[in-house]
Amino acid sequence: MHPLAENQLLRTRRSFLRAATGGAGLAALTSLLAGQAQAEGTTAALPHFPPKARRVIYLFQHGGPSQLDLFDYKPALARLRGVDLPASVRMGQRLTGMTAFQSSFPTAPSIFQFAQHGRSGQWLSELLPHTAKVADELCILKSLHTEAINHDPAVTFFQTGFQLAGRPSIGSWIAYGLGSENQDLPAFVVLVSQGVGGSQALADRQWGSGFLPTRYQGVKFRSGADPVLFLSNPDGYSAGARRRFLDDLARLNELKFRQTPDPEIQTRIAQYEMAFRMQTSVPELTDLAKEPDATFELYGPDSRKPGTYAANCILARRLAERGVRFIQLFHRGWDQHGNLPKEIRGQCQQTDQPSAALITDLRQRGLLDETLVVWGGEFGRTVYSQGTLTETNYGRDHHPRCFAMWLAGGGIKAGISYGETDDFSYNIVDKPMDVHDLHATILHCLGVDHTRLTFKFQGRHYRLTDVHGKVVREILS
16 A cells, blocks of 8 residues: 555544544543454454464473473483484584584483373473373473574564564564453563573563554563552652643644654553553552462462562463463573583472462363463473583583473363474474464464464565464364
8 A cells, every 4th residue: 555545544544533532532442452453454353263262371481491301201312321412313403502512412311200190191200290280281292393593583483483583472463463351451461580590681572562563562560569660650649640641641642643643653642541551450460469378379389479480370360360362471591501400400390380380270260271371482402411411410402403392271182292203302203393383373272363464564464474384283172
């Protein structure tokens, strides 16, 4: 469409809204536009078909959890401890700069015991005793692979479907397509916690909206007295004064929009209105004082400490109850190049019980069948040790060729595993699944055809899965 025609369309739409609502009422109405994505570039009304899930909770384990020590049981490796990984297995595949110059690649079997759990017989490490209790709820994906081998491009790929920064995150795509079920909270909320291990940088752009309107970006909640920056009124400034200020500001922005019909002006009005409503909704949401003792016992000892992974899991459930569409927890500390046995124990102590508790809690409240829970990081870890291998200690480098994640809840078959790796957990031998396939499947659970959720930018219709991706129907319920 010619730019002048687009401007005329915006002016016409704006005039209609102004005539229908009048003045400051427009500011409230613009906050409802998140559900009107089809008017901004999508090709059909959403959802495209009846969804199984209404929302997503994505438990992102930042740093790359070791599939060999958690989910991918390889008993035959025990007799190969210290044996150099065969070149026929490595096949000249790309290595990071941290191990590319190693003179040998000693095989490092996991020192942790595995056992089968539940009626489904899922193999899980002793590091995950609580996850083992919900094994029959899980779909464990063992054949994921990615194109990126370093953290930032790998995390960016998982969040946006592209390794270079600048595209919308998955949460933003979902907020754009489906909107929120609660007009007093954002459609996309982010929570961040720190684990026991070393941490890679985690940029705010990982939950950014890219070229989508900025009202679809994730809103980061912090621990502490002020969960959202600049949300509270200054001392001596009343709610009534804030209301009058916003009404006057909305009128000024309306005048500016008449002169320059920039959609971001509408976004600005909508965000101010959202912030005003959040002044009431967020304090109630983040106040866990009314949660019963049984909740804290379920999620574990860290759950009473604001900002921990366990406390964030409780907040994730509360956000899900209130209709937030996409809730993403980032837990850092999984980058275990050395001293993996000690550090992964600490990580699992922080994450195992709360992750399992979230599944249990959602089930008990009747929310699991309509909530898709995703657990996993940006890649896996190598079977060979980075650095010195001993009987009790080893490290593992980044490994994008194969790794594991799990899904549970809305739209996903429970109590199954999908895909298979070779005896070294180095290459996929059955049912490979890439990042685009995962994104397509997540969107499918929400009733969205990933090929039809698009946004026109710089003359091209973009989508989360770009020109790739297929729905993995074998794991759908």
